[in-house]
Amino acid sequence: MPGPDPSLERRRVASPPPTDPQTRAEALSVAARALRAAEHVCVLSGAGVSAESGIPTFRDALTGHWATFSPQELATREAFAANPGRVWQWYAARRSMVRAAQPNAAHQALVTLASRVAHCTLVTQNVDDLHERAGSRDLISLHGSLMRARCSAGCPGTMVPTEAQAAEPPPCPSCGALMRPDVVWFGESMPMVEFEAARRAAVACDVFLSIGTSNLVEPAASLPWISATHGATVIVVNPSMEGQRRGPSILPIEGPAGVMLPRLIAEAFAGRRARRVEASASASATGPMAIEEGLAPATEQGLPPD
Numbered sequence: 181m182p183g184p185d186p187s188l189e190r191r192r193v194a195s196p197p198p199t200d201p202q203t204r205a206e207a208l209s210v211a212a213r214a215l216r217a218a219e220h221v222c223v224l225s226g227a228g229v230s231a232e233s234g235i236p237t238f239r240d241a242l243t244g245h246w247a248t249f250s251p252q253e254l255a256t257r258e259a260f261a262a263n264p265g266r267v268w269q270w271y272a273a274r275r276s277m278v279r280a281a282q283p284n285a286a287h288q289a290l291v292t293l294a295s296r297v298a299h300c301t302l303v304t305q306n307v308d309d310l311h312e313r314a315g316s317r318d319l320i321s322l323h324g325s326l327m328r329a330r331c332s333a334g335c336p337g338t339m340v341p342t343e344a345q346a347a348e349p350p351p352c353p354s355c356g357a358l359m360r361p362d363v364v365w366f367g368e369s370m371p372m373v374e375f376e377a378a379r380r381a382a383v384a385c386d387v388f389l390s391i392g393t394s395n396l397v398e399p400a401a402s403l404p405w406i407s408a409t410h411g412a413t414v415i416v417v418n419p420s421m422e423g424q425r426r427g428p429s430i431l432p433i434e435g436p437a438g439v440m441l442p443r444l445i446a447e448a449f450a451g452r453r454a455r456r457v458e459a460s461a462s463a464s465a466t467g468p469m470a471i472e473e474g475l476a477p478a479t480e481q482g483l484p485p486d
């Protein structure tokens with residue numbers, strides 16, 4: 181008989197929330213207490229976080245010239261085989277939208293969070309680079325990266341395409357096959373190593389923070405509920421709670437991530453200094469002030485009522 185899994189032994193330092201907080205303010209305060217007590221927080225970010233930086237979702241980006249194509253004509257292996265130039269140009273267009281966008285207050289708040297807890301695992305469904313540009317490190321990307329290309333023949337060749345390479349897929353530097361966007365297409369499975377790392381973090385964490393995702397698309401959608409069944413407190417921050425599961429260990433915080441997340445982090449960690457010096461140094465792109473701003477006392481101004 182194998183012994184107990186040590187990652188499951190040291191668990192649940194966060195006290196379970198009282199059942200069913202009645203208002204968002206109450207949910208925020210219970211969520212803040214759980215975060216403050218947590219040793220390991222697992223974060224899952226989705227399209228809503230990028231949308232608040234002005235990056236349209238895949239379907240919302242199908243405008244103008246691109247409105248004449250279906251997702252299957254732009255984001256499948258078959259589409260790339262049939263028309264590599266068209267698929268490459270679609271991703272080049274999306275890449276330049278991302279280059280023009282900036283990380284928002286939610287991205288910054290997650291950098292602050294990582295510096296305040298002993299262990300933070302950041303998992304994203306987004307393919308832009310805004311978490312990295314905000315200063316987050318050791319990101320688990322479930323859907324790959326828009327900013328990178330890899331060999332379509334499957335050799336280990338990768339590259340970072342430039343603006344000048346927007347018209348046609350360049351040849352693989354190793355084998356000469358066409359390079360393809362390093363993203364997960366429709367009909368392709370999520371990278372196994374990344375998903376397994378995310379699943380392990382969901383099992384082991386004390387608090388699971390789901391941000392800007394409707395939690396409807398499997399298998400990533402199952403992560404918060406895997407976490408809940410292993411006893412973690414699950415905090416769901418999203419403009420809409422439609423379709424989200426409910427339960428005694430699930431705290432819904434309805435609202436935009438860029439507003440609710442800084443407020444949550446401020447309430448949880450006001451007065452607590454960064455635990456990890458390198459984490460605060462890593463935010464130097466925006467300077468240490470960004471972290472301090474992230475910890476400014478929360479105010480009710482400008483927030484929708486509960």
Ligand SMILES: [Zn+2]
Pocket residue numbers: 331332333334335336337352353354355356357
């Ligand atoms: Zn190759």
